[in-house]
Amino acid sequence: MKGLSNLVTLILIIGVVVASSIIFYLWETGFQSKISRQATASKGTILKIEGISLENGTLHVFVRNLGEAKAIVDRVYLVDPVDGEVVLELVPAGSPVVIGGEELREIIAISPMPVSGKYVVKIGSQEGVEVITGTSYYLELKAFGIRINEVEANPPGSDRGYEWIELYNPTPNPIDLAGYEIWDKNPGRKLCTIGVNCVSPSTVIPPNGYLVVGGWSGFLNNRCNSKDGVVLKNSAGEIVDETPLFCDEWNTAESYQRIPDGVGEWSFSLSTEGFSNRIIKLYINEYEANPPGNDLNSEWVEIYNPNDFPVDISYLRLYDANDHYRRIDFNSIVPPHGFFVFEIPGRILTNSGDKAILKSPRANGPVYDETPFLVDRENDNNTWQRSIDGGSEWVFKAATKGSSNG
Template structure:
């Protein structure tokens, strides 16, 4: 029993030594042997598709005579897949190649690497391959430069190793709806051959071949692409062929993108700061009458932002298309960011930049301008909120009796026939802003906003106040520069603002009759105020028939504006119209009655009350004298008539 075990161990050792010596010989011997007519030329261990259909081992007859293959064998050593293939009785002509496929050899070459041995009929090892980890659809083969991975070439000469220094097609992305010149540039060196010419082939539907021109290793050429030869977005492969003296030594496919013209597509809405439960989105609009394929176009949020999102959608004519953050993975910053539509060459097609965002508001395009909108419209035409223009500042009290921080107010008036929700509107004096919230104002009504709520502190000397709608448009803006007295408000009276002694928060403004009226230096203009209409104006004047237009610096003065009211003499003048036209009236009397001192009294502006009284009584005296003279003339006329 011990003797049997010894003999088995000795046999194993013997065969191991033989295998090791064979491997050492294979690895140390330079193959192929110079006296062998056949060599291993090429092996494809990992073909494209089914391995059993595509794998092959190739030999070459390098002698000048035909060789009978009877007795020649190939051995593959690759673990469990190790196998020996005996070549069939056939003849291989001088200088030619023979490929044996799996269906012939039943050898399954492993992709992790393996050893291949070629034995002559005498049993001598004449050639050896040791291929590394396989590359898909690449063959391990011999060339003039040694062993390397090559393009498969079963049954023909292995391709010459080529050093491809540069290959470019410009542009590498082509707008298929435009005529385009395509330029080719190829720099190539063949290690074992001389490059003679280079050919470019464009498959169907273009179906065009042309040769590039050049010398040595650099070749150039161009091709005129005609619009719509390609009618959809796709990657189109150009074939490049490099030829030596008498044969093809290199070929390569070069992909080029053909894309649709999206110059009519614009950004239309950006939603960067949605409330919880909603998602950010970027919206596009196709402002053309044809569908546009956005395949190969990109969307991003500017340089250094999120990873660009590549489209593969078509946007219909006059349609809107939105993509959410969940789809694009683009994160828009709430403190300001970009949104950009990029072409396949990464050129900007359209872009928009927004500043600090408003939660729940989108940044939308209306016409040629962008504005913040509280109406969110993904996949739809943008809808702009229409804010009423009939809300305006009607009264300001900058210096009240008591604490300014509590009792100053800014009054608003709604001149429209409908109530208005003022939520989101903003009052400001340039340094402080007050956001109106949960405040509504009824039709034809007033509302006073006190400083205790707004925290707006009005200056007593000069300041300005503005009212803006939620979009930021300034609807009303008032500036005052009069150094008013305590508890005087700056109020809208008719069409102009004036200082009044009677502030009227939450009520119609009034201007008292006996007040010190501000006067404009070098420019005092009295404007008549019409009588109240059936529909009263927002503000009214009581006990005065005039107001003052202020156009320059305002100062305080004690001057009053007065207008003479119609008196009894006008009634007499109207009833004496026939008498004045009578030829019997003396011209001197008529002249006195028509004197500007009498007829034009109501049109004069008198600035001194004492002078007004003197002129008033002088005019009455003159009128009395005129009446007495007229009475005497009438009596004389009657006496003359009686005598006749």
């Protein structure tokens, strides 16, 4: 019996050792390899150039982010396909360009000099991002110099002395604009000369940078029955760039601008004075349609600014779902990463269901944000609000008027 007992014990020990070995092997080859694969997948983002196009002498590069993390592109390189040397470095319009996870993005680059020949196109991104390039392409690019990038012909309040234009330098070198002249198109008057009677922080525009010029005593015509435009001439009187004819009848903080910088179509959007043109994002962050007591003059919405700069929303309009609106007052500024509460005169929001829309007064003008359709039958201090500032989820809870929703 004792020998049998010892044999059973030995078999049990062998079984435990074998089972342990199997478990350890599975852990090593399965669980550990899974961790390894996850780590490898999260090490870096991969950007792939999927193709290019040429439009009006500008280079359009289509880049796909194959990863989940966002990536930043701040350079486009033209590379000799034979020796691999960089021939020309370009800065994308609106640089740095942010490409979200799994997003396909069009990047536009303009050249400071004529380009004709076969090149490999590459892009520059932050450290640790792998870039997959395509084949070589035959490129024909125009030379672009100083561009009129933005015009404010009808600023909020008084126009005299407050109209301005923004110039953009797409080249890699600073350019001194002393002696350059700003003209209008209708009736064709010289407004001022840079370095003489224009107002600007400098006469030198930095590489891939901006210079805001204003200070003339006359006016740009802003009525649509007498359209106007702006012309930039060099010191020799030659036209460097000009805008199309346009009109700006609305006294908002929206300017006439190219989006993206230097090459985009002209349109009206909230001013980006002194920095890259874009559609500025704002959020209707909180919505009070049924405050305690009488709703008259007590409804309000809160607007959140996620940007690093203040945004002037003077004379924009807040609409309801039935196209009723109230105009936002003059000198209404939303601070960077801050909040602005618009106290609605009278009442326009319907408690049984409505929405708020922040948009331009212009026909077919930009819509800066809108809420979903919301119902507020509770005559209390609860509001509809984004669960986090600027987030997509809406919740109904105690008001956080003028402060973070959490």
